[in-house]
Amino acid sequence: MRKKLIAGNWKMHLVPVEARALIAAIRAEIDHDAAALAKDRDVMVAPPDILIPAVAQALAGSSILLGAQNMHYEDKGAFTGEVSPPMLNAYGVTHVIAGHSERRHIFHETDELINRKVLAALKHRMAPILCVGETQDEHDSGRALDVVLDQLRRGLENVGDDQVTAVAIAYEPVWAIGTGRNATPDQAESVHAAIRSAILQRYGPERASAVRIIYGGSVNADNVDSLVSKPDIDGALVGGASLKADSFARIVRARTR
Numbered sequence: 001m002r003k004k005l006i007a008g009n010w011k012m013h014l015v016p017v018e019a020r021a022l023i024a025a026i027r028a029e030i031d032h033d034a035a036a037l038a039k040d041r042d043v044m045v046a047p048p049d050i051l052i053p054a055v056a057q058a059l060a061g062s063s064i065l066l067g068a069q070n071m072h073y074e075d076k077g078a079f080t081g082e083v084s085p086p087m088l089n090a091y092g093v094t095h096v097i098a099g100h101s102e103r104r105h106i107f108h109e110t111d112e113l114i115n116r117k118v119l120a121a122l123k124h125r126m127a128p129i130l131c132v133g134e135t136q137d138e139h140d141s142g143r144a145l146d147v148v149l150d151q152l153r154r155g156l157e158n159v160g161d162d163q164v165t166a167v168a169i170a171y172e173p174v175w176a177i178g179t180g181r182n183a184t185p186d187q188a189e190s191v192h193a194a195i196r197s198a199i200l201q202r203y204g205p206e207r208a209s210a211v212r213i214i215y216g217g218s219v220n221a222d223n224v225d226s227l228v229s230k231p232d233i234d235g236a237l238v239g240g241a242s243l244k245a246d247s248f249a250r251i252v253r254a255r256t257r
């Protein structure tokens with residue numbers, strides 16, 4: 001069985017003192033039954049890069065995993081303002097979000113660039129979380145699946161048979177991010193199933209059934225259960241609701257069936 005993945009994306013929020021306090025509050029809520037939770041789910045938080053050292057320290061001794069929201073694909077070089085895979089590795093980062101819609105739309109990241117990041121994360125033994133999702137216009141004009149499957153295919157270019165199960169896919173309809181409007185569980189499930197079947201066609205049934213496909217877009221304490229209890233929804237990528245310990249802890253405890 002696939003383990004669920006509950007991932008918090010802090011985006012560009014918090015300063016170190018707030019980040020430490022948030023981790024302490026999350027730990028106060030979930031540490032006492034971390035072992036039970038860890039049986040069927042992984043929990044991860046992705047702070048802004050500059051907070052990673054403080055958060056790594058605050059997570060010492062916890063089973064909560066540390067993620068990054070983005071990274072450059074080269075190991076080092078003249079790339080002003082960027083952060084490399086070895087820099088993230090040095091702080092124990094295990095997951096890297098690649099191609100979040102805010103990176104695609106605000107910072108004009110292309111599928112080719114995102115694919116390089118996916119390959120770089122794998123090369124450095126970090127698990128990429130490849131984000132895909134259609135805009136409101138694409139949704140309204142009935143092109144959601146075409147867009148999502150195209151982003152998937154391009155994002156996984158040159159990802160080998162032996163690597164694909166380390167990748168998680170995040171389906172995040174752009175119209176649902178930060179809007180309070182989320183896809184219904186059935187809507188999301190049908191896209192997740194289509195993503196899994198595309199992975200199956202390319203990588204075979206065993207690998208397809210091992211790849212985690214998580215949902216993102218206005219996930220909160222009230223809607224998480226109905227989403228993650230769907231057969232192909234393997235967890236959640238949570239923005240706004242991951243910034244409050246009580247709501248994130250509730251999401252971490254989602255009922256999965």
Ligand code: PGA
Binds near residue numbers: 009218
């Ligand atoms: P949201 O963000 O939960 O605030 O909608 C999700 C995301 O962008 O990953």
